[in-house]
Amino acid sequence: MQAKSNSSYNIIPAVQVMQDLSITIETLFDLAKQEESLFLIDIPDTVEVYISDRDILGSTKTYRGRQLGGVQEKGELFPIHQDIKFLCIRPSECMPLIHREKIRSKLFIAVGTMHVDGTLELLNTHSYSNRYPDQNLKGFNWFGSFLTYQPALKGQNRPGKHHQPTAEASVSIKIEDLFLTSEDYGKIADRSRETGKDxxxxxxxxxxxxxxxxxxxxxxxxxxxxxxxxxxxxxxxxxxxxxxxxxxxxxxxxxxxxxxxxxxxxxxxxxxxxxxxxxxxxxxxxxxxxxxxxxxxxxxxxxxxxxxxxxxxxxxxxxxxxxxxxxxxxxxxxxxxxxxxxxxxx
Structure with a gap:
């Protein structure tokens, strides 16, 4: 399997990582968890993604070493910028794929955008608000979430600040849908060599x-x-x-x-x-x-x-x-x- 698009793009399919390193799906998730890596998935056409500054994911969660806050209500939702192409999911949330063909999720800790040179930028709600100041999201905390909803009906204006989405829509995820950044791939490869083959x-x-x-x-x-x-x-x-x-x-x-x-x-x-x-x-x-x-x-x-x-x-x-x-x-x-x-x- 080849890299997702052009070879200069810095994302690698999880299936390819498993084959290259000769590791099982369980080992991949375990190594990714140790390296605090995030898996990327394409945003499907069947959902629209919104940002909330409330912690929907819970107080026991972390983002790259940072403890998140307590559970709160969803609060107001804002549609994400059109540059955002990826949703990010933790290895721990992928673990059911060890025994199941697919999982579903509607809450995501971060999103990703790809620049013209193929480099990736992963953003939590706080860094997202700084990255897109034109959306008037300044002050969003570290602990927010990205949520998926059903798209607006054809002919409607895209929901905004005063038109909140109501119908949540989960995303179906298979192992074939997961990608890693080349940086995380390198870290996992190094860790795999340290721990030996399975x-x-x-x-x-x-x-x-x-x-x-x-x-x-x-x-x-x-x-x-x-x-x-x-x-x-x-x-x-x-x-x-x-x-x-x-x-x-x-x-x-x-x-x-x-x-x-x-x-x-x-x-x-x-x-x-x-x-x-x-x-x-x-x-x-x-x-x-x-x-x-x-x-x-x-x-x-x-x-x-x-x-x-x-x-x-x-x-x-x-x-x-x-x-x-x-x-x-x-x-x-x-x-x-x-x-x-x-x-x-x-």
Whole structure:
């Protein structure tokens, strides 16, 4: 996925951030919360946005480290300036998207405008009133809110100071609708590198090749928290990851099949054939194929390290046959034999 418009624009889709950093949606929201970042969404045509100098969001909320005031009535509402193109929402308010396809909101802590050079300016109610003095909003406090309402009826004058909107209208928000500023993206990327990659319960061991690490990472990235990511997106992720590894198309396509949850892959083995002791070491969303691949990699590594094999990895045909015995298709078994090969043996 590309940046929202021109590459010089400083906003990046949240989905792209997750793919670039190989992090889950939950990790993205957690890192964004730590960095006090705000997510941006386009203002849909189905609503009009108004500013109020009353704290509708509540006394426990903060804006970039500043404690907000107590709950008050809405007070008088004013339509926002036409330059405003974005609404801003906190990571904590996005958290339900971990388990739901969409959320709805009609209260927003800030708005955003994009300058001609592509730079962004985020404004709370106080900075907004200073930014647009022609609207006679001087003196708005830090604690106001931006609210969404149904548009004025066709033919009516746009509601103003003496024509207050009455019908609230919430905005539907999906993960695909969220954007981050490039500045916040950089902060989240730095924080992600500090905390490491997310594999869930899976632990990287000496027997884990780089490609096998990627396989387990993708499982968490695309299928944890009941996610059902599109196969095309997963395939694109592997292609970018393995672009310099000189692997064929079949390996990439079978890597996708290897991590598909069992109910999405018709050739999957039953988890009942895997012992509970082994299952307890893996994530609940790990496919039976992925578990078999990890376990076989571990076994072949131990055999290679033993004196009897003279530090040689089993032959490819041998590994393929053993994978097929575990219930993998021959194509997936061939890809798995490539994926588990130790980096030093490539």
């Amino acid at each position: 594999y869930g319960r899976f632990k990287v061991e000496p027997w884990t090749s780089t490609m096998l690490i990627d396989l387990n990472e993708a499982s968490t990235l695309f299928f944890s928290n009941n996610q059902r990511s599109d196969k095309a997106i997963v395939k694109d992720w592997f292609q970018k990851k393995w672009n310099n590894k000189k692997v064929g198309r079949d390996v990439i396509e079978q890597a996708v099949n290897a991590i598909l949850p069992d109910d999405l892959y018709s050739h999957s083995d039953s988890l009942e054939h895997i012992g509970q002791e082994i299952l307890s070491q893996y994530n609940d969303y790990a496919s039976s194929a992925l578990i078999h691949i990890n376990e076989e990699a571990k076994r072949h590594w131990k055999d290679m390290e033993s004196n009897t094999t003279r530090n040689r990895l089993a032959k490819r045909d041998t590994m393929i046959s053993e994978f097929v015995e575990k219930g993998l298709t021959r194509k997936l078994a061939g890809a798995a034999s490539t994926i588990i090969r130790p980096d030093a043996s490539r």
